[in-house]
Amino acid sequence: MNINKFKLEEYLSQYEFTSPYLLCSSDAESFSMHEILSLADKEDKDLWENLRLGYTETYGLPKLRKQIATSLFPSLSDNNILCFAGAEEGIFASLYALCQPEDHAIILTPCYQSLLEVPKLKGADVTEVPLKEENQWRINLEDIQKSIKKNTKWVIINFPHNPTGQVISEEELKSLTHLCDKHGLWLFSDEVYRLLGTPSDGWAKPAAETYSKAISLGVTSKAFGLAGLRVGWIACQDTQMLQQIKQMKDYLSICNSAPAEIISLIALKNKDFILKRNNQILDDNLLLLDQFMLKYQEKFRWVRPQGGCVGFVEYKSTESVDHFSARLVKEKGVLLLPASNYDYNKNYFRIGFGRKNMPEALHRLEEFIQSNC
Ligand SMILES: Cc1ncc(COP(=O)(O)O)c(C=O)c1O
Known part of the structure; x- marks a missing residue:
């Protein structure tokens, strides 16, 4: 069997469980077993x-x-x-x-x-x-x-x-x-x-x-x-x-x-209860990202996402996104997903906004930009 490496999964497995701020996750905030079991009927x-x-x-x-x-x-x-x-x-x-x-x-x-x-x-x-x-x-x-x-x-x-x-x-x-x-x-x-x-x-x-x-x-x-x-x-x-x-x-x-x-x-x-909670986190995070994109429009650009909890952001710099992301995760523990993991050769990255700690991750990204870019 001759199958190519799954680039995105390889990249994530390298960082996902060691980086404290996953700013590229594609899933909503998780629940504990206790939380789900407490929703069960008799x-x-x-x-x-x-x-x-x-x-x-x-x-x-x-x-x-x-x-x-x-x-x-x-x-x-x-x-x-x-x-x-x-x-x-x-x-x-x-x-x-x-x-x-x-x-x-x-x-x-x-x-x-x-x-x-x-x-x-x-x-x-x-x-x-x-x-x-x-x-x-x-x-x-x-x-x-x-x-x-x-x-x-x-x-x-x-x-x-x-x-x-x-x-x-x-x-x-x-x-x-x-x-x-x-x-x-x-x-x-x-x-x-x-x-x-x-x-x-x-x-x-x-x-x-x-x-x-x-x-x-x-x-x-x-x-x-x-x-x-x-x-x-x-x-x-x-x-x-x-x-x-x-x-x-x-x-x-x-x-x-x-x-x-x-x-x-x-x-x-x-379903309705779970989606309501997850969509509330997402809506709040999107508002912060709107402000971020406006404030840093010289550096970043996106088409605002309509569904799901990820968006595709262009990094308007001569520095490659791969280099930028490597520096960011090393210095601030914040993980982005460079577009090279999709075999996409333009300077984009995936950002994720489904998680509760996204505001903190975004804040750390902002600190990094202000002192490094
Ligand atoms: C578009 C798409 N399909 C399928 C999957 C796989 O989902 P799962 O991890 O639940 O198997 C993913 C995971 O990121 C995805 O983004």
Whole structure:
């Protein structure tokens, strides 16, 4: 197997657990076990206390699948849900099972590397369609249309987008699914940041509800701030497709962690409470970032994110972002994510604003700029 290194994950594992101020995290502030368990109703408390730690069902705990459908895909049912160990396994299992060497896949970039890497690993022909800042990093259907070939089978998107924080509107999604339908294409829609933030046009529906040949990917990690659970899911109207993907899961995790399934169930039942807390942290942090961007507009520039908890910032300097970030983390313990980790060769970095200690991290960044730049 010849797979490229996952640059972003390698970079994060080098710093994530040693740098005190993560100013590039892509998840919301986490919760303690105690906090989540205190939200449980009587039925789920009993489930938790009497849980037996054997294997669980490969598709996922039936109650959890039902809750995912009810909470996030109301027009679908539990039969349309397949659970995974995180979103990452969902990406690998889906794209490895379904992309074939003779297929062509179109993917919007910059992107979370596995979305690009797994189809390549399978031997598929991949065309990267760059999102452009002059288009506010939004999807451009013409660019996608121009890239369609006779053997195109997949369009792979991620909105809210990592790293720009831009979203897809209901109209844009409908136009995209119309285009996919016209050419018989499947749509893989990574929606792991959905419901985090407040997009000005509201949220588009999940792709899997909108289009019969779409797969929507979700997870507890990002909007819910529960990455340690490693519980993700895909939703798809086509249950035969799910079955093919499930066959790949048999070679990976086989089933989810039993305790994590129950905690995920409790979290999803309390979705509104959890999202309200996380979105409040995010809104407060965004206001501080607005002020920061205005104050330092000579040095930095961004398109204000609409969804998720990351944004893509240009560093307007002759110094490379990689150098700047290395100095910053060494002197102030503040971690940024240089765009080179996305194989993006312009002077940008990802900033994250989902965490409670973001104000302090930003303050330290400001001190650093004032004394060093
Ligand atoms: C767009 C995107 N998809 C998938 C993932 C993987 O999520 P998880 O860590 O929950 O498996 C990430 C993580 O950063 C991501 O940004």
